Amino acid sequence: MADDPAADAFEAALKPLWLRAQAGDEAAYREALVRIAGRLRPYLRRRMQGVPDDVEDLVQETLLALHLQRGTYDPALPVSAWMLAIARHKLVDLWRRRGRREDLHEPIDDVDEAVLASVTDEGSAQRDLERLLLALPVAQRLAIVLTKVEGLSVAEASARTGVSVAAIKVQVHRGLKRLAALVRDL
Numbered sequence: 403m404a405d406d407p408a409a410d411a412f413e414a415a416l417k418p419l420w421l422r423a424q425a426g427d428e429a430a431y432r433e434a435l436v437r438i439a440g441r442l443r444p445y446l447r448r449r450m451q452g453v454p455d456d457v458e459d460l461v462q463e464t465l466l467a468l469h470l471q472r473g474t475y476d477p478a479l480p481v482s483a484w485m486l487a488i489a490r491h492k493l494v495d496l497w498r499r500r501g502r503r504e505d506l507h508e509p510i511d512d513v514d515e516a517v518l519a520s521v522t523d524e525g526s527a528q529r530d531l532e533r534l535l536l537a538l539p540v541a542q543r544l545a546i547v548l549t550k551v552e553g554l555s556v557a558e559a560s561a562r563t564g565v566s567v568a569a570i571k572v573q574v575h576r577g578l579k580r581l582a583a584l585v586r587d588l
Contacts, residue, residue: 412441413482420481424472435465438485445486449493453500460496464489487558494553534584542577545570550578 416437423431442461450457467488475484535543548559549570556574560567 409482412437413480416481420475421477424475424477434481435468438468439465441482442485442489445489446493450496456496460489460492463496464492467492487561490558534581537584538577538580541565541569542573542580545573546577546581549574 416434419430419434419437423434439461442464443457446457446460446464447454450460464485468485471488475481535546538546544563545559545565548554548562549556554562556567556570559565559570563570565573
């Protein structure tokens with residue numbers, strides 16, 4: 403977003419509104435939410451082309467999360483980055499919910515018996531993964547779980563842990579290298 407004049411203009415207009423809203427200005431708060439919703443719709447529409455009917459619901463869910471999490475906003479950071487991080491989390495939550503819900507509705511007649519036999523293997527694979535991860539130092543294990551298992555970006559993992567982006571990258575690299583060595587030794 404640093405080289406995007408439209409994004410810079412959006413942030414320049416939004417930040418003073420948001421800061422006034424944080425100070426209790428209701429009109430500024432309403433205007434900020436209108437601007438945020440206007441930015442979220444195309445952002446989410448691009449990412450939800452397969453489910454366009456859910457875009458507005460997710461916009462509203464994100465606005466509600468912004469409202470509930472408004473106390474977590476750091477005035478030293480761009481409002482748009484904070485807003486988009488929350489929107490991304492809501493989008494991931496939607497995909498997870500959707501996946502679980504759609505998995506529940508699979509007709510039992512259409513299930514291949516080979517798949518049923520492999521269900522127990524998933525549990526043992528999960529246990530194997532957990533055992534391998536426990537062999538790693540805590541920093542490497544956390545970095546891998548956040549980025550590779552939970553699917554967070556390096557920047558999101560950095561924000562969640564308070565560790566620099568570079569350190570997260572190094573921990574992931576070293577951890578994956580160590581995991582590969584552990585698997586080879588099995």
